[in-house]
Amino acid sequence: MRNSNLYEKLAKLAVNMGVNVQKGQPLLVKANIQDVEFVRMISKEAYEAGASNVIVDWSDEKLTRYQFQYQNLEELKNIPDWVHDKNKYLQEQRVCSLRVESDCPGGLKDLDQEKISAYSQAFSEKMHDLVDYTMKNIGQWSIVALPSQDWAELVFPKLNPKEAYDALEKAIFSASRVDENSDPEQNWREHDARLTAYAKTMTNYQFTKLHFISELGTDLEVGLVEDNIWEGGGSISASGVHFEPNIPTEEVFSMPHKDKVNGIVYASKPLSYSGKVIENFWFRFENGKVVEYGAEKEKEALDKLVHFDEGSSHLGEVALVPYNSPISQSGILFFNTLFDENAACHLALGRAYPENIKGGLTDDEESLKKRGMNTSFQHVDFMFGTKEMKVDGIQKDGTVVPVFRKGNFVIGETL
Amino acid sequence: MRNSNLYEKLAKLAVNMGVNVQKGQPLLVKANIQDVEFVRMISKEAYEAGASNVIVDWSDEKLTRYQFQYQNLEELKNIPDWVHDKNKYLQEQRVCSLRVESDCPGGLKDLDQEKISAYSQAFSEKMHDLVDYTMKNIGQWSIVALPSQDWAELVFPKLNPKEAYDALEKAIFSASRVDENSDPEQNWREHDARLTAYAKTMTNYQFTKLHFISELGTDLEVGLVEDNIWEGGGSISASGVHFEPNIPTEEVFSMPHKDKVNGIVYASKPLSYSGKVIENFWFRFENGKVVEYGAEKEKEALDKLVHFDEGSSHLGEVALVPYNSPISQSGILFFNTLFDENAACHLALGRAYPENIKGGLTDDEESLKKRGMNTSFQHVDFMFGTKEMKVDGIQKDGTVVPVFRKGNFVIGETL
Numbered sequence: 001m002r003n004s005n006l007y008e009k010l011a012k013l014a015v016n017m018g019v020n021v022q023k024g025q026p027l028l029v030k031a032n033i034q035d036v037e038f039v040r041m042i043s044k045e046a047y048e049a050g051a052s053n054v055i056v057d058w059s060d061e062k063l064t065r066y067q068f069q070y071q072n073l074e075e076l077k078n079i080p081d082w083v084h085d086k087n088k089y090l091q092e093q094r095v096c097s098l099r100v101e102s103d104c105p106g107g108l109k110d111l112d113q114e115k116i117s118a119y120s121q122a123f124s125e126k127m128h129d130l131v132d133y134t135m136k137n138i139g140q141w142s143i144v145a146l147p148s149q150d151w152a153e154l155v156f157p158k159l160n161p162k163e164a165y166d167a168l169e170k171a172i173f174s175a176s177r178v179d180e181n182s183d184p185e186q187n188w189r190e191h192d193a194r195l196t197a198y199a200k201t202m203t204n205y206q207f208t209k210l211h212f213i214s215e216l217g218t219d220l221e222v223g224l225v226e227d228n229i230w231e232g233g234g235s236i237s238a239s240g241v242h243f244e245p246n247i248p249t250e251e252v253f254s255m256p257h258k259d260k261v262n263g264i265v266y267a268s269k270p271l272s273y274s275g276k277v278i279e280n281f282w283f284r285f286e287n288g289k290v291v292e293y294g295a296e297k298e299k300e301a302l303d304k305l306v307h308f309d310e311g312s313s314h315l316g317e318v319a320l321v322p323y324n325s326p327i328s329q330s331g332i333l334f335f336n337t338l339f340d341e342n343a344a345c346h347l348a349l350g351r352a353y354p355e356n357i358k359g360g361l362t363d364d365e366e367s368l369k370k371r372g373m374n375t376s377f378q379h380v381d382f383m384f385g386t387k388e389m390k391v392d393g394i395q396k397d398g399t400v401v402p403v404f405r406k407g408n409f410v411i412g413e414t415l
Numbered sequence: 416m417r418n419s420n421l422y423e424k425l426a427k428l429a430v431n432m433g434v435n436v437q438k439g440q441p442l443l444v445k446a447n448i449q450d451v452e453f454v455r456m457i458s459k460e461a462y463e464a465g466a467s468n469v470i471v472d473w474s475d476e477k478l479t480r481y482q483f484q485y486q487n488l489e490e491l492k493n494i495p496d497w498v499h500d501k502n503k504y505l506q507e508q509r510v511c512s513l514r515v516e517s518d519c520p521g522g523l524k525d526l527d528q529e530k531i532s533a534y535s536q537a538f539s540e541k542m543h544d545l546v547d548y549t550m551k552n553i554g555q556w557s558i559v560a561l562p563s564q565d566w567a568e569l570v571f572p573k574l575n576p577k578e579a580y581d582a583l584e585k586a587i588f589s590a591s592r593v594d595e596n597s598d599p600e601q602n603w604r605e606h607d608a609r610l611t612a613y614a615k616t617m618t619n620y621q622f623t624k625l626h627f628i629s630e631l632g633t634d635l636e637v638g639l640v641e642d643n644i645w646e647g648g649g650s651i652s653a654s655g656v657h658f659e660p661n662i663p664t665e666e667v668f669s670m671p672h673k674d675k676v677n678g679i680v681y682a683s684k685p686l687s688y689s690g691k692v693i694e695n696f697w698f699r700f701e702n703g704k705v706v707e708y709g710a711e712k713e714k715e716a717l718d719k720l721v722h723f724d725e726g727s728s729h730l731g732e733v734a735l736v737p738y739n740s741p742i743s744q745s746g747i748l749f750f751n752t753l754f755d756e757n758a759a760c761h762l763a764l765g766r767a768y769p770e771n772i773k774g775g776l777t778d779d780e781e782s783l784k785k786r787g788m789n790t791s792f793q794h795v796d797f798m799f800g801t802k803e804m805k806v807d808g809i810q811k812d813g814t815v816v817p818v819f820r821k822g823n824f825v826i827g828e829t830l
Contacts, residue, residue, distance in 0.1 A: 040477045047485035058473045062455045070462035086497040
């Protein structure tokens with residue numbers, strides 16, 4: 001920890017704006033053991049903000065590796081009741097939860113992937129009744145990131161270890177809008193207000209489709225569902241508490257209609273999928289479905305992605321990120337969705353977010369599918385935003401509204 | 416971690432002789448976050464020995480401090496069901512458990528002691544049905560120690576921080592019989608065989624009392640219960656697995672008759688009790704009860720100790736530790752029972768161990784009390800062994816057998 005003052009600022013931000021812990025509310029922190037000093041800061045801040053209790057779920061990549069190396073499949077898939085009951089109890093106590101990410105992306109990729117998948121699936125099944133708590137924003141939750149040596153060397157392979165660490169640290173704090181000379185919470189209030197205003201503007205227009213044109217060759221029409229809702233910045237929990245699920249966040253995003261996407265899209269950044277890095281790839285859509293695709297590198301990984309299940313060849317998210325946003329300007333590929341999805345306009349193949357359609361959090365899945373919501377067991381973001389990106393919004397009556405010019409918003413922040 | 420080779424050796428020893436984890440058995444490790452590297456070694460060793468799973472309960476002194484500082488009493492006393500159920504589940508899986516101690520003794524003494532007591536009591540009550548698992552050796556358990564900076568500076572206040580750490584590290588490894596040039600497991604097999612043989616010898620003699628004389632003025636007759644059992648070295652779990660509950664251990668110990676202790680005993684080392692260090696103290700016993708006592712420093716703490724409850728003015732343990740044992744020879748006061756009780760012959764005021772009387776693990780408490788077993792809610796060891804300690808054993812027929820001369824065993828190792 002090179003500059004503990006910045007870490008203190010990030011801890012305050014995570015507690016007060018990230019999860020926005022309320023008086024008498026417990027906080028669950030999920031963190032790596034290497035980040036113990038930061039977790040101590042988080043704990044102190046949370047108690048001072050009135051948290052009733054701070055519980056920490058620790059993990060350690062080396063211990064996790066041993067688990068996957070040595071435990072047999074049966075043992076791995078056996079998730080004891082108490083693990084479920086602990087989380088159920090915390091939800092009954094109206095917990096808020098904070099994840100502190102610093103693991104090296106792909107750090108487990110040399111292990112038996114079938115074992116890892118089997119464990120993940122068993123865990124998801126065991127926790128099945130508990131996912132709504134965060135998926136539907138019943139309680140506040142947030143994710144922040146910290147640098148780690150392995151991750152730094154992955155992102156900056158040409159720097160020496162110390163320089164790489166410093167560079168990743170600087171990039172993370174900058175993207176998280178934490179610096180020496182300003183108040184991060186004030187930065188975030190302003191930033192959140194901007195994102196919320198853009199989202200509100202986009203929602204108010206009720207575009208039937210967006211038309212994307214880029215200098216890479218993208219010429220894509222993305223139809224949107226009726227009663228689409230654009231989201232950006234903070235969210236509000238079921239009990240009315242404002243929180244920031246992602247630190248950083250730069251996107252405003254909504255729901256494509258699963259059958260109304262046509263044209264071609266060229267990716268503007270590599271995609272890390274299934275342990276491979278896919279480069280210079282493209283998709284051609286007809287009536288919502290990927291009908292053709294290609295890649296300069298690792299096309300087989302694209303095959304897997306597109307053919308994973310029925311919904312994985314349709315879109316589940318369309319997101320706008322200005323080219324002048326700090327992560328985009330850094331030009332860094334973090335290999336971590338928290339950052340990379342905030343680097344450029346992106347699309348996701350797979351599952352859509354029900355919050356992006358009116359009534360989505362309460363309506364049943366069948367009727368949402370009929371309204372155009374895509375479903376899938378995966379959700380994979382890929383970037384296609386560029387410096388020259390042009391986006392037009394088309395309204396029901398055919399009116400064309402300029403949304404992006406030269407990679408940035410030109411639409412008003414509020415209507 | 417200055418010399419990882421020694422730590423590897425200690426980890427192997429803890430896994431293979433301490434808990435002696437069996438194929439298919441889970442291992443629960445309780446450790447401080449600062450000891451993560453050692454826990455990784457433990458985990459790897461345990462899996463290689465065939466452990467089905469290694470679960471770690473992490474703690475961090477700073478986070479514990481925040482808990483006691485900020486949480487209110489009601490929150491502290493609320494031990495959720497899942498904490499109990501987790502341990503119950505592990506016991507059902509026939510877990511073995513290892514504690515790695517490195518906390519600074521008395522590290523929480525500046526905090527509100529009533530809160531700490533209230534928490535401990537609530538925790539004990541919640542776990543009430545689970546204590547037999549270790550108390551009655553149903554599963555294997557063990558404790559090992561590692562150095563920490565705070566602890567080192569408490570033990571060696573005159574050394575600079577680095578020297579203090581090195582000195583504590585050296586003392587712990589030496590006491591644990593781990594060094595560069597020998598096989599710790601072989602050391603322990605020999606050591607354990609010696610302790611077991613002394614215990615067997617002492618049990619076979621069935622002494623009615625022991626007579627202690629020291630150069631400090633001690634002249635004490637400690638009556639023993641009939642059918643006394645002397646214990647030393649390893650234990651055997653309910654399923655027949657040998658394990659070493661304490662690393663290090665140097666004592667062989669048995670059960671005094673609660674009403675048959677007479678004479679005077681002078682302590683040979685300070686006693687840390689209730690946050691105070693009591694120095695140069697003595698007790699006079701009549702018919703098993705402390706009838707007079709004194710101390711050069713902190714006599715009020717002795718008042719508390721003796722008057723804690725009915726049983727706290729009677730003896731519950733008598734233990735023989737040779738003056739030539741390594742901890743004794745080091746002359747170091749560790750302020751930690753795992754070490755200090757192995758530095759010299761000692762007595763304990765308070766609760767006796769039922770394993771030290773024939774049938775003690777199965778007979779009911781009332782009949783054990785009638786046979787002379789002391790009961791109390793506390794058990795406080797104090798040292799009275801010296802360089803010149805003389806101990807005689809007196810048999811039923813009056814035969815006097817020399818047990819200790821000049822601080823060391825003179826009795827045969829086996830009969």
